[in-house]
Amino acid sequence: MKVTAQEEYGLRCILQLARYHSRDPVTGRQIAESEGISLDYVSKLLMILRRAELVRSVRGIRGGYALAREPRSITLGEVMRALSSEDGVVLTSPDAHMCDHFSGHLEACMHLNACAIRPVWTVVARYLSGVLDHISLMDLLQTEHQVLEVVEQVSQDTMREQAMGGTIQIGR
């Protein structure tokens, strides 16, 4: 249960775009150099994000990549979901249960075991979605300390919201 390479590097790439938003498009080469990964890999990752309509690209000389929307309106949750190959067991919506993914050779998780595990991931996934969907790319453009404060705030708001079982307007 860990963050995949695609998620990590893809997130870094789109963060570069967020950083230089409202200027000229950023070239793949620039991103590759500042992140220390190959241009080809950057292309692949940004293609995934482009198909998810989070990034737009401009071809030709003077071209490059840019965010499709404002950094404030793109959430970390959206980005992570776009970069996750399949519907993850943890990352996605609480409706997607792991029983759908890992059923062994049996028909379904009829035995109690699998169903005992399910609620654990249900709660964890709900928390994760709650947190990641309330952190925008803009939030991540600050110092490490400031980001930490935002995330902790969001984390607590998320828990409070879920404890009450309702939808609360998160203010910060």
Added chain:
Amino acid sequence: MKVTAQEEYGLRCILQLARYHSRDPVTGRQIAESEGISLDYVSKLLMILRRAELVRSVRGIRGGYALAREPRSITLGEVMRALSSEDGVVLTSPDAHMCDHFSGHLEACMHLNACAIRPVWTVVARYLSGVLDHISLMDLLQTEHQVLEVVEQVSQDTMREQAMGGTIQIGR
């Protein structure tokens, strides 16, 4: 960012042992049949758990596998960590940062980007550890509904604890 097959199936195997704890050791064959996976795979998974000293094995004709400790004293966190191949970026302690794992071809995460992401996983990992370390195998031997209640309770206690920055005795 999802639960791996090894984590999922390994957890199921050890849960079978928890279910039949204080009886005769459970054979690999029994587990394989009830979980719908091959005996060889069960052997491999239980070997991992045995080396982590969570499971003990008895060889010979009346042999099988059993928990090394009481179901109450083995936490989900321990099990997941044992089944995670490496030190995961999310699952492990908050000290392990993803910068150690994904640094591209650069020396370290000198650029602001990576360090902007770090606190997100720090908070998530802290939450996850808090939750998983307070759920025992015994907790998972109940009905789905009961497990859900336990997990939600633990989740909220964990958040409260972390919001206060201290260590609270979790009571239930």
Added chain:
DNA sequence: AGTAAACCTGACTTTTATGTCAAGTATTAA
């Protein structure tokens, strides 16, 4: 038009995770 910069794309290679196989060792019971 020509050229250079830059994105596009699918196929390919490499690495890692998954799962299987086979040969072995230990234990019990007849």
Added chain:
DNA sequence: TTAATACTTGACATAAAAGTCAGGTTTACT
């Protein structure tokens, strides 16, 4: 002691993820 059961182990085969390559298309500038 022999046979049957069951765990042990490392090597192997397969599948998925990660990352690279090569050839293509688009655009701006001269």
